Amino acid sequence: MTETLEHRLQALEDREAIRELIASYGPLADSGDAAGVAALWAEDGSYGVVGFAAAQGREQVAGLISGEFHQALMQAGCAHLLGPVAITLDGDHATARGHSVVLRHTDTGFEAYRVSANRWELARIEGAWCVTHRENALLDGQEAARALLSPPAGHRR
Amino acid sequence: MTETLEHRLQALEDREAIRELIASYGPLADSGDAAGVAALWAEDGSYGVVGFAAAQGREQVAGLISGEFHQALMQAGCAHLLGPVAITLDGDHATARGHSVVLRHTDTGFEAYRVSANRWELARIEGAWCVTHRENALLDGQEAARALLSPPAGHRR
Amino acid sequence: MTETLEHRLQALEDREAIRELIASYGPLADSGDAAGVAALWAEDGSYGVVGFAAAQGREQVAGLISGEFHQALMQAGCAHLLGPVAITLDGDHATARGHSVVLRHTDTGFEAYRVSANRWELARIEGAWCVTHRENALLDGQEAARALLSPPAGHRR
Numbered sequence: 001m002t003e004t005l006e007h008r009l010q011a012l013e014d015r016e017a018i019r020e021l022i023a024s025y026g027p028l029a030d031s032g033d034a035a036g037v038a039a040l041w042a043e044d045g046s047y048g049v050v051g052f053a054a055a056q057g058r059e060q061v062a063g064l065i066s067g068e069f070h071q072a073l074m075q076a077g078c079a080h081l082l083g084p085v086a087i088t089l090d091g092d093h094a095t096a097r098g099h100s101v102v103l104r105h106t107d108t109g110f111e112a113y114r115v116s117a118n119r120w121e122l123a124r125i126e127g128a129w130c131v132t133h134r135e136n137a138l139l140d141g142q143e144a145a146r147a148l149l150s151p152p153a154g155h156r157r
Numbered sequence: 158m159t160e161t162l163e164h165r166l167q168a169l170e171d172r173e174a175i176r177e178l179i180a181s182y183g184p185l186a187d188s189g190d191a192a193g194v195a196a197l198w199a200e201d202g203s204y205g206v207v208g209f210a211a212a213q214g215r216e217q218v219a220g221l222i223s224g225e226f227h228q229a230l231m232q233a234g235c236a237h238l239l240g241p242v243a244i245t246l247d248g249d250h251a252t253a254r255g256h257s258v259v260l261r262h263t264d265t266g267f268e269a270y271r272v273s274a275n276r277w278e279l280a281r282i283e284g285a286w287c288v289t290h291r292e293n294a295l296l297d298g299q300e301a302a303r304a305l306l307s308p309p310a311g312h313r314r
Numbered sequence: 315m316t317e318t319l320e321h322r323l324q325a326l327e328d329r330e331a332i333r334e335l336i337a338s339y340g341p342l343a344d345s346g347d348a349a350g351v352a353a354l355w356a357e358d359g360s361y362g363v364v365g366f367a368a369a370q371g372r373e374q375v376a377g378l379i380s381g382e383f384h385q386a387l388m389q390a391g392c393a394h395l396l397g398p399v400a401i402t403l404d405g406d407h408a409t410a411r412g413h414s415v416v417l418r419h420t421d422t423g424f425e426a427y428r429v430s431a432n433r434w435e436l437a438r439i440e441g442a443w444c445v446t447h448r449e450n451a452l453l454d455g456q457e458a459a460r461a462l463l464s465p466p467a468g469h470r471r
Contacts, residue, residue, distance in 0.1 A: 023398035027463035077455040084180035149184035241337035298391040306341035
């Protein structure tokens with residue numbers, strides 16, 4: 001019984017760790033913490049933004065935050081707001097799907113600058129969950145964005 | 158002691174299952190997965206959108222996604238972004254309250270098309286949590302919307 | 315082993331209680347439940363909104379909801395949408411960081427009226443988690459807002 005309880009507890013802890021990891025992204029990005037954002041990724045993790053950028057490895061992920069584009073956004077004022085994520089857990093691997101919205105401050109107020117679909121691939125590496133790949137695509141009608149939000153094969157309810 | 162632990166664990170698992178269920182809604186809706194959305198509901202579950210639509214049973218819930226209105230939204234580009242939900246658990250029943258925002262892509266960028274209050278009624282049926290009723294109303298100043306966000310009777314802190 | 319399990323369970327329960335507390339804010343605020351919002355705070359808890367308002371103690375927190383400004387927002391239609399929070403737990407104290415967006419209804423539709431950074435300081439008092447301080451600042455480019463989103467000292471990943 002105790003072992004069963006421990007397995008159940010472990011599954012909840014895994015989901016909690018993944019949710020916390022992803023919930024940390026926005027605050028770290030909007031405080032300009034490039035190293036903090038990079039540390040959410042695996043050493044060789046990657047981040048692809050369809051039609052915009054691709055980063056391979058922590059150094060390049062950090063570069064998305066320390067780079068000119070993000071720094072200009074931050075100076076103007078921005079929020080990388082995420083929605084809740086649907087998490088599919090599979091041992092030491094997991095997938096999370098959800099929305100992200102970049103709100104930015106302009107002369108006339110705040111606007112929803114980017115509204116995207118996200119698929120996070122995660123793995124437990126040396127005991128800690130981290131991002132192995134994040135794929136982001138604008139929900140501007142493109143099929144690629146909708147596809148990111150579909151449940152992983154074999155995990156439909 | 159072990160039994161007490163199990164009860165506490167079960168309560169966390171219930172809340173996690175409910176959060177996951179609701180977090181799945183947006184990704185399923187925005188990927189056009191009508192059957193997937195319908196499967197979140199109980200067989201005879203319902204979904205009411207004040208002044209807009211009412212669906213009774215899974216087939217009609219699926220129809221909200223496969224229908225012309227939602228399909229046109231998806232083609233233009235849309236995100237059904239939810240906020241976090243406040244969950245009140247009561248044995249095999251639960252209530253969750255939270256916001257939803259439909260963002261849509263237009264010629265001039267993204268706009269917050271609908272901003273709503275939601276009250277989700279949920280039940281554990283054959284061991285799995287599902288939606289028995291979701292009520293949604295635009296937060297355009299109407300009292301009906303504000304009422305959906307109030308805690309269930311007897312559950313104020 | 316059982317004790318270890320209980321400690322792990324307790325940590326999950328603490329994080330769940332904190333998430334629920336914060337997830338309750340928006341629904342309570344947007345249903346105009348001033349007493350309900352105040353009850354999320356400690357007796358002598360406080361709420362600071364940079365450049366806008368400061369409330370000390372539950373009565374003043376309630377006053378932010380019952381006051382003219384919030385009541386007018388509610389009559390027009392508003393949503394206090396929060397993003398997910400990154401939670402740092404430290405015994406009977408915790409910090410949570412995340413975004414909030416006030417959407418309001420206008421003659422031409424909904425707009426993102428305020429987009430803010432938030433830092434919640436929380437404590438377990440007489441067995442229940444409550445807010446001891448919430449600090450909110452507009453993400454309009456000011457450094458004060460970005461600073462609220464940084465991890466607490468010693469808690470970088």
